[in-house]
Amino acid sequence: MEFRDLIFTRQSHRSYDKNKPVAREVLKRICEAGIAAPSAANRQPWEVWVVSSPAKLEQMKDVYRRDWFHQAPHVLLVVGDRKACWTRDADQYQSLETDAAIAMDHMILAAENEGVSTCWIAAFDEAELRKVLGLETNQEVFAITPLGYPKGSDETRPKQRKAFDDVVRWID
Numbered sequence: 001m002e003f004r005d006l007i008f009t010r011q012s013h014r015s016y017d018k019n020k021p022v023a024r025e026v027l028k029r030i031c032e033a034g035i036a037a038p039s040a041a042n043r044q045p046w047e048v049w050v051v052s053s054p055a056k057l058e059q060m061k062d063v064y065r066r067d068w069f070h071q072a073p074h075v076l077l078v079v080g081d082r083k084a085c086w087t088r089d090a091d092q093y094q095s096l097e098t099d100a101a102i103a104m105d106h107m108i109l110a111a112e113n114e115g116v117s118t119c120w121i122a123a124f125d126e127a128e129l130r131k132v133l134g135l136e137t138n139q140e141v142f143a144i145t146p147l148g149y150p151k152g153s154d155e156t157r158p159k160q161r162k163a164f165d166d167v168v169r170w171i172d
């Protein structure tokens with residue numbers, strides 16, 4: 001898809017068909033887009049986890065309690081590694097959440113480009129996710145997304161965004 005079309009047609013999808021898994025080659029291309037993402041000092045302080053096991057997905061039922069989420073055949077996560085990320089000397093700012101967000105955004109766009117639906121989710125139960133996936137203390141997850149094809153037709157919604165002049169400041 002042409003880049004501008006991709007940017008302007010991507011939307012969050014909240015309808016998935018459990019019976020239409022995404023082919024492994026397509027999942028791989030999506031993950032590769034995350035791996036290609038920039039990160040502070042090129043630390044790449046993350047792993048990409050793709051959960052497709054029906055048993056594991058079932059265990060995730062309390063991670064995010066929405067019916068549509070549980071209809072997706074896959075859930076993708078960026079698992080950040082607090083020990084591996086870059087830290088700014090001056091104030092100890094750490095890049096982990098930013099790095100993870102960029103990787104996730106790359107994968108969300110790559111998925112849309114493959115016709116695969118996603119929905120960025122932050123309102124998940126973090127403690128429950130940690131428990132189900134057995135995360136170590138240095139591992140942090142800021143966003144997860146279902147991955148799959150829509151159930152039935154998924155209509156394009158008009159973008160609800162602030163007006164250009166309300167958000168762009170030209171400092172000439």
Ligand SMILES: Cc1cc2nc3c(=O)[nH]c(=O)nc-3n(C[C@H](O)[C@H](O)[C@H](O)COP(=O)(O)O)c2cc1C
Pocket residue numbers: 010011012013119120121122123124159
């Ligand atoms: C950081 C972040 C967190 C989000 N968390 C959720 C969420 O928990 N549940 C949900 O349904 N959508 C979530 N969304 C999706 C937003 O609601 C959606 O991106 C926004 O309304 C714009 O719609 P669009 O993605 O269709 O353009 C999140 C998006 C972002 C960027």
